[in-house]
Amino acid sequence: MRASLIQLAVSDAEPAAERRARAAALVRAQDGADLVVLPELWPVGGFAYDAWSDGAEPLDGPTAETMSAAARAVGCWLHAGSIVERDPDGPIYNTSLLFAPDGELVRTYRKIHRFGFDTGEAVVMGAGQEIVTADAGFATLGLATCYDLRFPELFRALLDADAELLVIPAAWPARRAEHWNLLSRARAVEEQAYVLACNTAGTHGGVEQAGRSLVVDPWGRVLAEAGPDEQVLTVEFDPAEVAKCRAEFPVHRDRLLGIPAPVQR
Ligand SMILES: NC(=O)CCC(=O)C(=O)O
Numbered sequence: 208m209r210a211s212l213i214q215l216a217v218s219d220a221e222p223a224a225e226r227r228a229r230a231a232a233l234v235r236a237q238d239g240a241d242l243v244v245l246p247e248l249w250p251v252g253g254f255a256y257d258a259w260s261d262g263a264e265p266l267d268g269p270t271a272e273t274m275s276a277a278a279r280a281v282g283c284w285l286h287a288g289s290i291v292e293r294d295p296d297g298p299i300y301n302t303s304l305l306f307a308p309d310g311e312l313v314r315t316y317r318k319i320h321r322f323g324f325d326t327g328e329a330v331v332m333g334a335g336q337e338i339v340t341a342d343a344g345f346a347t348l349g350l351a352t353c354y355d356l357r358f359p360e361l362f363r364a365l366l367d368a369d370a371e372l373l374v375i376p377a378a379w380p381a382r383r384a385e386h387w388n389l390l391s392r393a394r395a396v397e398e399q400a401y402v403l404a405c406n407t408a409g410t411h412g413g414v415e416q417a418g419r420s421l422v423v424d425p426w427g428r429v430l431a432e433a434g435p436d437e438q439v440l441t442v443e444f445d446p447a448e449v450a451k452c453r454a455e456f457p458v459h460r461d462r463l464l465g466i467p468a469p470v471q472r
Pocket residue numbers: 247253322352353354355357377378379380383386
């Protein structure tokens with residue numbers, strides 16, 4: 208299968224509508240791709256907190272509309288990254304959108320672990336409560352977003368829900384680029400799954416983004432890695448490698464589902 212990760216540059220200077228049009232053109236250029244992925248909160252900027260309220264949109268808002276049409280035009284699965292979702296009955300959420308090749312919005316994933324400690328997402332956004340997977344035909348996709356990468360228990364839950372391709376849009380800063388690379392590889396090895404980790408480039412909200420999107424195979428090998436700037440990372444791989452890896456090195460069989468209590472000394 209072929210996947211394209213669109214590592215979009217996100218700056219405060221570019222209006223959301225222009226970036227949306229640019230992102231749609233990039234998606235539409237991915238002819239022949241089975242899966243296209245965009246980064247986290249690219250319409251507004253993952254660190255541009257001041258823009259979130261005005262940039263919030265419903266699940267049938269301008270980003271969903273544009274991306275549905277782009278998925279349909281290419282005939283691919285499109286993980287359109289995430290938007291600031293305006294829920295009329297609740298807080299705002301950091302919500303990922305997954306479109307099927309006919310343009311239908313088939314899954315949404317509200318980010319479970321909110322980044323920022325006492326600021327940003329952690330303060331103003333609601334936390335997702337649901338593990339989300341989708342059978343895309345070529346593989347089962349497991350959805351997670353950026354800071355979620357630091358929480359292995361979420362990925363274990365995705366494994367238990369049969370995920371084979373872990374799709375992770377992000378707005379990950381340059382100053383922690385090594386964590387991004389290491390954790391993406393760790394999650395691939397740990398779950399014996401492909402990791403498709405799509406970051407933003409550029410600088411917004413005063414935070415320089417790392418770029419360095421990557422695709423890792425179930426053995427932990429980096430199949431492709433982007434540089435720091437806007438780039439489309441295209442990679443071909445065989446999803447059947449997940450089952451092969453799990454059969455050849457059946458480490459999950461040795462999981463202790465009830466971890467013994469610590470010994471009191
Ligand atoms: N947008 C994010 O979730 C940023 C996460 C991050 O910077 C980190 O985990 O480090």
